Amino acid sequence: MATVLLRLILLAVGLGIVEIGLGSALVEGSLAGWALVLFVGLPLVVAGSAGFMVPLLGGPQTKGRSTDA
Numbered sequence: 827m828a829t830v831l832l833r834l835i836l837l838a839v840g841l842g843i844v845e846i847g848l849g850s851a852l853v854e855g856s857l858a859g860w861a862l863v864l865f866v867g868l869p870l871v872v873a874g875s876a877g878f879m880v881p882l883l884g885g886p887q888t889k890g891r892s893t894d895a
Contacts, residue, residue, distance in 0.1 A: 833877035840870025 844867035851859030 829877065833874050835874075836870050836877075837874030840867050840872075840874055843867035844871065 844863050847859045847862035847867055849859070850856040851863060
């Protein structure tokens with residue numbers, strides 16, 4: 827349960843930082859806004875979502891056994 831909460835927190839913080847950074851980056855053309863988005867926000871989004879995607883796309887966790895009927 828703690829790992830799910832950690833992934834959700836990473837995802838929420840990353841999305842928040844991306845939203846904050848894109849506001850200043852697109853409106854004002856701020857390099858600091860783009861740096862915030864690219865170097866802080868997006869890695870947090872990837873780290874948060876990878877925790878959910880790897881188990882879904884990783885396939886079965888059984889070794890040495892066939893799952894055929």
